[in-house]
Amino acid sequence: MIALVIVVVAGPLAGSVAAASGARARVAGWAGAAGAAVALACSVGLLSSQLHHAPLLAWDGYLYVDSLSCFFLFTVAAVTLLAAVGSVAYLSAEEDAGRLTGFQVRLYFIFFGLFAALMLGALETGNLGLLFVLIEASTLASAALVGLEARASALEAAWKYVIISSFGVTIALAGTLFLFYSASGLHLPPDLRLAWPYLFSHSRALAPDSLRLAFLLAVVGYGTKVGLAPMHTWLPDAHAEAPSPASAMLSAALLNTGMYAIMRFLAITRARLGADFPRNVLLTFGFLSIVIGVLFMIRQGNFKRLFAYSSVEHMGIIAVALGFGGVLGLYGALLQTLNHAIAKAVLFLTSGDVALRYRTREAAGVTGLLAAVPLTGGALLLGSFAVLGSPPFGLFLSELTIVRAGFAASGPALPLLLLALLAVAFVAFARTTTGMLTGQVAAAPAVVAAAAVSPGATGPAPPGPAATSTVLAERVTASTAATDTVRPSASPYRGRWTALAATAPLVVGLAALLVLGLWIPAGLDAVIRHCVAVLS
Amino acid sequence: MQSLSATSATGVLLDLSGVLILLLAFACLGSKLFNRYVAYYGAQSVVLSFAAGVAAYAFHSIELWILAVATLAIKGIGIPVSARRLLVQRLDLKRDAALSTGLSTSLIAGGALTAFAYLVTRPELLPHGVVAAAVVPLSTAVILLGGLAMVVRRHTVAQLIGWLIVENGVFLGAITLVATFPFIVEAGIFLDLVAGVLIMLVFVSGLTRRLASASAADLKELQG
Numbered sequence: 001m002i003a004l005v006i007v008v009v010a011g012p013l014a015g016s017v018a019a020a021s022g023a024r025a026r027v028a029g030w031a032g033a034a035g036a037a038v039a040l041a042c043s044v045g046l047l048s049s050q051l052h053h054a055p056l057l058a059w060d061g062y063l064y065v066d067s068l069s070c071f072f073l074f075t076v077a078a079v080t081l082l083a084a085v086g087s088v089a090y091l092s093a094e095e096d097a098g099r100l101t102g103f104q105v106r107l108y109f110i111f112f113g114l115f116a117a118l119m120l121g122a123l124e125t126g127n128l129g130l131l132f133v134l135i136e137a138s139t140l141a142s143a144a145l146v147g148l149e150a151r152a153s154a155l156e157a158a159w160k161y162v163i164i165s166s167f168g169v170t171i172a173l174a175g176t177l178f179l180f181y182s183a184s185g186l187h188l189p190p191d192l193r194l195a196w197p198y199l200f201s202h203s204r205a206l207a208p209d210s211l212r213l214a215f216l217l218a219v220v221g222y223g224t225k226v227g228l229a230p231m232h233t234w235l236p237d238a239h240a241e242a243p244s245p246a247s248a249m250l251s252a253a254l255l256n257t258g259m260y261a262i263m264r265f266l267a268i269t270r271a272r273l274g275a276d277f278p279r280n281v282l283l284t285f286g287f288l289s290i291v292i293g294v295l296f297m298i299r300q301g302n303f304k305r306l307f308a309y310s311s312v313e314h315m316g317i318i319a320v321a322l323g324f325g326g327v328l329g330l331y332g333a334l335l336q337t338l339n340h341a342i343a344k345a346v347l348f349l350t351s352g353d354v355a356l357r358y359r360t361r362e363a364a365g366v367t368g369l370l371a372a373v374p375l376t377g378g379a380l381l382l383g384s385f386a387v388l389g390s391p392p393f394g395l396f397l398s399e400l401t402i403v404r405a406g407f408a409a410s411g412p413a414l415p416l417l418l419l420a421l422l423a424v425a426f427v428a429f430a431r432t433t434t435g436m437l438t439g440q441v442a443a444a445p446a447v448v449a450a451a452a453v454s455p456g457a458t459g460p461a462p463p464g465p466a467a468t469s470t471v472l473a474e475r476v477t478a479s480t481a482a483t484d485t486v487r488p489s490a491s492p493y494r495g496r497w498t499a500l501a502a503t504a505p506l507v508v509g510l511a512a513l514l515v516l517g518l519w520i521p522a523g524l525d526a527v528i529r530h531c532v533a534v535l536s
Numbered sequence: 537m538q539s540l541s542a543t544s545a546t547g548v549l550l551d552l553s554g555v556l557i558l559l560l561a562f563a564c565l566g567s568k569l570f571n572r573y574v575a576y577y578g579a580q581s582v583v584l585s586f587a588a589g590v591a592a593y594a595f596h597s598i599e600l601w602i603l604a605v606a607t608l609a610i611k612g613i614g615i616p617v618s619a620r621r622l623l624v625q626r627l628d629l630k631r632d633a634a635l636s637t638g639l640s641t642s643l644i645a646g647g648a649l650t651a652f653a654y655l656v657t658r659p660e661l662l663p664h665g666v667v668a669a670a671v672v673p674l675s676t677a678v679i680l681l682g683g684l685a686m687v688v689r690r691h692t693v694a695q696l697i698g699w700l701i702v703e704n705g706v707f708l709g710a711i712t713l714v715a716t717f718p719f720i721v722e723a724g725i726f727l728d729l730v731a732g733v734l735i736m737l738v739f740v741s742g743l744t745r746r747l748a749s750a751s752a753a754d755l756k757e758l759q760g
Contacts, residue, residue, distance in 0.1 A: 062720070129721030136728045140735050147739060159739045163695055166732055167686060170702050173725070174679055177709050180717065181672070191718050213656065 001049065001056050004042045005065055008073060009121045011039030012080055016113030019106040025095045026498070028109040029088030033501075035113070036081040039120065043073040051526055057126065061195025064126020067530035072123045072260045075338050078512075079252040079345045080116040082505040086349040087112060087245040089502035093356050093492040094243070100149070108148055108243065115141040115249060119257045126196045129180075131261055132173050135225065139165045142254060145246040146238045157234075157241035164234040168224025172261070175217030179265070182210035196264055203271040211272055218265040219281055225258030228285045228319060229292040232312045236296070239308035240361065244352025247304060251311045251348060252341040259318060259337065266322060267535045275325055282323030283414070289316025290421050297428040303354070303363045306432055307347050310387060313425055314340045320418060321402040324409040330532040332401035339394035339516055343387040346509035350379045353502055354436075356492040363432045367439035377437050379506040384433045386513045388426045394516030546594040547670075550712070553587035554674035556580075557708055558650070561681040561701050565646050565688075566639055570629040571620070573697045577704075578616030584704055584711075585612055591711055599719040600711075606726060607707070615700065615733055622737055623693050627744050634690040642688045646681050653677035671712040678705030692740045696733075703729055 015032020023031065047070045055066035065073075091108055094100040100108075115138055122134035139162065147158030176194065183193050186205055192198045199206070224231040239247045269278050293313030300306040314336070321333035351361075353376045358366050370377035386393035399422065406415030493499040515521075560580040564573055585607035592600035623629065635642075653676040682701030689695055707725075710717045 127718065127721065129718055130724060133721060133724030133728055136725075137731065140728070140731050143735055143739075147742070150742065152743070155739055155742045159692060159736075159743060162732070162736060162739065163686070163692075163699060167683065167699055167702060170679075170699070170706055173706050174676070174709065177706065191720075194718060194721065209658075 001046075001053075002058060002063070004046050004049075005056065005063065005124055008039045008042045008046065008077065009117050009124065011035040011037075011042065011077075012084070012113045012116035012120070014038075014113065015084065016110045016117075019109035019113075022106070023109075024102065025092040025105045025109075026088060028106065029084070029091055029501070032109055032113055033081065033084040033088060036077065036084040036116065039116075040074075040077040040081050043070065043077040046070045047074055047527055048523065051523070051530065055197065057197060060189075060191040061126040061197065062130055062191075063124060064195065064197055065124055066197075066534055067527055068260070068263065068534045069123050071334060071338075071527055071531050072256060073120060075256055075341050076116070076119055076123065076253045079249065079341050080120075082342075082345045082349065082509055083245040083248040083252075084112070084116075085501050085505045086248065086352065087243075089493055089498050090243060090245050090352045090356065092494070092498050093502075096494050097492065104148055104150075108145065108246075111141045111144040111148075112246065112249070115145065115246075116253070119253055122257055123260060127191075127194050128176050128196060128199075128264065129173075129194045131264070132169065132176055135172075135222070135257060135261060136166065136169045138254065138257065139169060139225070142238075142242075142246070142250060145249075146242045148243060148246075149241070151241075154241040157237035161234040161238040164231070165224055168221050168231055170221070171224070172218050172221025175214045175221055175265070178210050178214035178217060179206075179268070182207040182214060196268070200268055200271060203268050206268070206272050208273060211269060212277065215265050215269040215273075215278060216281065219262055219285060222258045222261040222265075223285060223319075226255050226262065226315050226319075227258075227289070227312050228315060229289040229312060232289065232292065235312060236305045236308040239311070239348075240302055240304040244304070244348050244355060247308075247351070248345040248348035251308065252345040255311060255315055256337055256341055259315065262319075263322065263535060270325070270536070279323045279325060279409075282319045286316045286319030286321075286323055287414075287417070289313065289319065290418070290425075291316075294421050294425045294428060297425060297432075300428075300432065301363055302361050303366070303432065303436065304348070304351050304361050306363070306429065307344065307351060310425070310429060311340075311344060313421075314344070314387075317399065317402060317418070320414075321405060324402065324405040324414075325536075326405055326409055327532055327536070328401055328405035328408055330535050331528055332398050332405050334528050334531055335398035335401060335516075335520075336395065339398050339513065340387070342509050342512050342516075343383060343393070343395060346379060346506055346513070347383045347387060349502075349505050349509075350376055350383055353506075354380070363436050366436040368437075368441035370437045372441045375503055375506070379510060380433060381437055382510050383506075384430060386510070386517075388429055389422060390426075392517045393513045395513075397517055397520075546590055549590045550587055551670045551674075553583050553590070554671040554708060556583045557587075557704065558674050558677055558681070561678045561685075561705075562643065562646055564697065564701060565681055565685050566643050568632050568635070568639065570624045570632060570691075570693060573632075573694060574616050574619050574624060577619075577697050577700055578612055580701065580704055581607060581611035581616070584707060587708065588711055599722070603719075603722055603726075610726070610730060611700075611704070618737070619693075619697075623740060627693075627741070629691075629693060632689065632691050632694055634694075635688055636690060637688055642684065645688075646684055649680040649684060650677040653680055672709060675705045675709035675712070678702075678708060681705075692743060696736050696740065700729075700733070 012035050014035030015028050018031035019028035050067045050070045057064050091105055095105050118134050118138035122131055125131050143158050143162040146161050147155050183206055186202050227235040239250055266278055290313050293309045296309045318333050318336050321329050355361055389395040389399045403415045493502055557580050560576050564576040585604045588600055588604035588607055592604055654673045657673040657676050679702050682698050686695045686698035
């Protein structure tokens with residue numbers, strides 16, 4: 001068992017080791033992907049063993065793995081695998097095109113592996129102090145990824161990210177301190193006084209006032225990492241400026257790790273102070289995040305920022321679900337976590353593909369994606385519908401569960417408000433992405449520009465509808481100049497395996513979302529039920 | 537848990553250090569020169585390491601002695617010296633002009649925050665037996681003052697110092713728990729701090745090269 005736990009953390013480091021010993025993008029990338037696959041396999045092994053065994057507790061609570069940790073380990077490991085495979089394609093395309101130096105590529109893979117390993121490690125510790133240490137360390141590793149491209153805007157985003165998140169997490173440390181104060185009446189040896197299982201089972205003996213403050217500080221502090229409004233301001237910048245596979249990791253893994261920390265505090269607080277206080281706190285932050293996320297989605301021209309604000313919205317939904325509580329609410333929150341993680345990983349990887357082909361992150365610069373690059377366009381279309389919660393994808397099911405939990409837990413007002421906000425989000429999000437998917441493919445002159453920007457683009461551009469007719473082409477050229485649309489360059493990936501690495505995660509992720517929408521496997525259902533039992 | 541009354545010598549010394557640390561946070565908030573920011577932060581860290589030493593002496597704790605020495609070496613000497621060499625001197629920083637409010641306003645806000653800290657950490661909030669319970673509101677106030685400094689100052693170097701002051705405040709809170717706060721966690725926090733400062737140094741100097749001035753007021757490219 002302990003071996004499995006260690007392998008889960010060590011797996012993603014394979015890419016770091018390969019990159020540190022001087023491998024180029026392809027080798028380091030595939031090493032990282034293989035490591036992530038091993039980590040995912042081990043996390044599945046841990047999950048299935050958790051169904052029949054007591055939680056794993058060792059080293060004075062520094063190592064503690066129960067079904068909740070396993071569920072998050074599985075989610076984060078799955079996202080890491082998707083993003084690691086996507087990294088192979090993205091980074092080798094950037095390296096081939098000469099936009100990233102070999103040194104930057106090596107730095108990327110070193111920090112990518114470190115980032116994943118630190119998050120997985122954070123999910124395996126039962127000591128809330130060590131949890132802080134690992135989450136803060138993962139902030140630093142991911143900040144290096146955000147600032148990797150070293151443009152002024154990337155450095156600005158990285159600075160904002162590292163200073164806001166570090167401050168936020170330090171607030172969470174203050175919360176951990178107050179939790180420690182509240183536990184000083186317990187007769188436990190010092191190392192165990194921050195160990196979650198002991199705190200949870202002795203929650204009756206905790207000092208209530210100090211615990212109340214601890215929970216508030218933890219929600220504000222870790223909420224900064226989760227991206228709960230109003231602490232979310234770093235999030236859109238960091239997601240937009242990071243290389244796309246790193247954005248996928250931020251949105252689908254890092255935010256969930258922060259939410260996991262909040263859940264641990266929530267369980268203790270609910271056991272001691274009752275449901276009302278944590279419900280009010282979480283519903284307030286949750287609804288504020290949804291409103292802010294939706295409002296900023298309405299007029300968002302940059303598609304990576306659009307996806308980032310959608311993450312703010314979804315983290316708000318999860319917080320609201322935790323606030324509603326009850327078996328339904330917790331079940332919905334966990335299901336939503338898994339679904340959102342996969343959907344957002346797919347969307348950010350798609351955005352990386354689009355950004356490589358069009359050399360822009362503005363939605364206005366991308367038209368006719370479905371016609372020009374059917375596979376990427378299809379992934380964007382399906383991914384958008386999935387993340388917006390339309391059937392038959394998994395998020396429909398989880399959001400329905402959360403709304404039902406709302407009706408059960410409070411009056412009809414809050415769940416109806418949630419539904420209305422989801423409808424607005426649907427319109428705002430789909431308006432931008434449909435604009436990218438449909439319309440004319442931009443005409444020939446822009447190809448020259450695109451090819452000039454990306455020397456890696458060789459070979460003829462795929463024939464679009466506009467290229468067939470010169471008259472039409474001229475007309476589109478005129479509109480091109482006006483709207484600054486860019487024609488996609490030919491496949492930015494060199495070699496069949498690299499192209500496969502670009503598309504495989506999209507297909508696999510969408511298939512998983514579809515499966516989760518139609519049928520929840522019995523094993524997964526049992527695991528989520530175990531998690532709900534852990535939390536309540 | 538070993539407990540001390542606030543009147544014992546250790547309790548008095550810890551309280552005194554807490555007050556000094558709070559005063560140095562105020563000094564930093566009320567100053568406009570980059571040199572002073574760094575100097576006040578260094579002095580604050582030296583006092584902090586003294587407090588850790590007092591606690592270590594009282595509890596005969598080897599771990600705390602290690603922490604006291606590490607605090608002195610890294611926070612008291614290492615970070616201030618490298619911040620002065622790598623940031624203040626190399627970037628030729630003198631007067632901080634990027635304040636969003638006047639000094640007197642921020643000092644008054646700091647006073648209000650200190651009062652607020654005493655309000656939320658009432659003595660009955662803490663269970664009995666905590667060593668030098670008076671330090672807890674002091675450390676909360678230092679955390680809030682550091683946060684205020686980060687909000688009021690818009691220069692990246694000043695924000696970095698603000699975060700370090702917040703960190704000192706948390707550390708002061710942890711010392712009141714002396715012998716009982718797990719050493720592994722303390723050591724981890726320390727490592728994070730060092731790594732954080734390193735990575736922030738890289739970003740600040742990178743930003744300065746790109747933007748000519750590293751004031752966060754110029755960080756306006758990313759909005760909406």
